[in-house]
Amino acid sequence: MPVPLTKDPIAEIQRNWERQGWQQAAAPAAAVTAIMRTQQILLARAQEILKPFKLTFARYEVISLLSLSRERRMPMNKASALLQVHPTSITNAVDRLEAAGLVERQPHATDRRAMLLVLTPRGKQMVDRATAALNEQLFEQTGFTAEEVAELNRILANFRQRAGDFKA
Amino acid sequence: MPVPLTKDPIAEIQRNWERQGWQQAAAPAAAVTAIMRTQQILLARAQEILKPFKLTFARYEVISLLSLSRERRMPMNKASALLQVHPTSITNAVDRLEAAGLVERQPHATDRRAMLLVLTPRGKQMVDRATAALNEQLFEQTGFTAEEVAELNRILANFRQRAGDFKA
DNA sequence: ACTATATACTTGGAAGTCCTACAGTTGGTC
DNA sequence: GACCAACTGTAGGACTTCCAAGTATATAGT
Numbered sequence: 001m002p003v004p005l006t007k008d009p010i011a012e013i014q015r016n017w018e019r020q021g022w023q024q025a026a027a028p029a030a031a032v033t034a035i036m037r038t039q040q041i042l043l044a045r046a047q048e049i050l051k052p053f054k055l056t057f058a059r060y061e062v063i064s065l066l067s068l069s070r071e072r073r074m075p076m077n078k079a080s081a082l083l084q085v086h087p088t089s090i091t092n093a094v095d096r097l098e099a100a101g102l103v104e105r106q107p108h109a110t111d112r113r114a115m116l117l118v119l120t121p122r123g124k125q126m127v128d129r130a131t132a133a134l135n136e137q138l139f140e141q142t143g144f145t146a147e148e149v150a151e152l153n154r155i156l157a158n159f160r161q162r163a164g165d166f167k168a
Numbered sequence: 169m170p171v172p173l174t175k176d177p178i179a180e181i182q183r184n185w186e187r188q189g190w191q192q193a194a195a196p197a198a199a200v201t202a203i204m205r206t207q208q209i210l211l212a213r214a215q216e217i218l219k220p221f222k223l224t225f226a227r228y229e230v231i232s233l234l235s236l237s238r239e240r241r242m243p244m245n246k247a248s249a250l251l252q253v254h255p256t257s258i259t260n261a262v263d264r265l266e267a268a269g270l271v272e273r274q275p276h277a278t279d280r281r282a283m284l285l286v287l288t289p290r291g292k293q294m295v296d297r298a299t300a301a302l303n304e305q306l307f308e309q310t311g312f313t314a315e316e317v318a319e320l321n322r323i324l325a326n327f328r329q330r331a332g333d334f335k336a
Numbered sequence: 337a338c339t340a341t342a343t344a345c346t347t348g349g350a351a352g353t354c355c356t357a358c359a360g361t362t363g364g365t366c
Numbered sequence: 367g368a369c370c371a372a373c374t375g376t377a378g379g380a381c382t383t384c385c386a387a388g389t390a391t392a393t394a395g396t
Contacts, residue, residue, distance in 0.1 A: 208353085210356085211337090211353095215354090239340095243344085244344075244345070245343080245344060245345085252347070255344075255345065255346090256345085256346075256347085259345065259346060259347090279343090279344080280344095281343065281344040282344055282345080283344080283345070290361095299347090
């Protein structure tokens with residue numbers, strides 16, 4: 001990692017796959033690996049930017065979601081569904097957000113099984129600052145051109161829809 | 169997650185960002201989130217396919233790399249560089265691969281700090297079967313069209329190069 | 337030749353993800 | 367009205383990733 005490689009290791013995977021005679025699988029195998037690596041790079045950047053706020057990207061996503069909702073509150077199962085992560089991941093994130101005073105758990109008015117997540121004023125302030133930092137330092141300079149962003153959004157939305165993430 | 173959402177939650181993020189007046193950041197924010205979600209879906213599929221082999225994707229990547237190298241052996245630091253993960257991740261994966269009898273650690277001939285990873289015959293057999301499964305069940309039916317795969321490979325290779333993953 | 341810096345790997349710990357299993361609630365069905 | 371299936375959130379465990387620190391070895395500079 002310190003010294004950049006002289007060859008793209010993912011292009012190397014594709015060449016290896018082709019050399020083995022797996023023509024059909026070669027390019028998609030490279031694409032899958034590239035997506036995983038890209039995610040890793042983007043996540044690392046986000047975490048770096050969020051470090052001064054003592055937030056991780058997972059926790060940022062939770063409070064950002066709350067911040068954009070009406071009333072700045074939401075049942076946990078809805079947060080889980082919208083962020084598309086396992087319920088226990090939300091539990092984990094909320095435990096830490098609550099310890100940091102950014103979010104509160106409140107009983108649901110009509111369903112005693114459910115928990116309502118409520119963004120505190122401190123939480124709101126934190127989201128605003130963290131979002132400004134992410135916008136400036138990550139989203140407005142991802143390293144993708146505007147065309148590439150549009151292409152990615154198109155291709156990945158198709159994929160996610162076919163994968164069953166959402167309907168029509 | 170059980171019931172598919174009626175709206176794409178990532179498109180929702182983009183709309184929310186635009187509503188807040190963050191025009192420049194909106195589309196890239198959606199793209200970043202889409203990449204993360206897509207990685208999650210692909211990783212889950214890979215893990216599912218590898219489960220019968222008692223392999224995780226991280227461990228598969230290590231033995232696949234060894235399998236494609238001359239002599240089926242490689243120093244750990246080279247594996248770390250090529251897979252672009254932290255050295256400790258390799259240590260972790262190799263501990264488990266070694267326990268499963270798929271890989272062996274051998275001393276390096278000329279550098280006594282270094283460790284040589286050697287794929288065992290059992291390991292080779294396992295890679296071959298796992299690769300066949302991944303090719304059939306994942307890579308040959310990712311849900312991307314051939315054009316989309318080509319676009320992804322082009323866009324993500326540019327990105328990774330700009331991010332410093334490799335030179336020229 | 338000797339010291340200082342750099343490299344290779346491991347250990348221990350923090351954080352995230354998921355899964356399984358469980359307790360408490362809810363709600364439709366007979 | 368009682369009962370069972372489905373749902374909500376959480377505890378515990380496995381796994382991965384990274385970071386920080388430590389040990390051993392190699393290499394460069396004086």
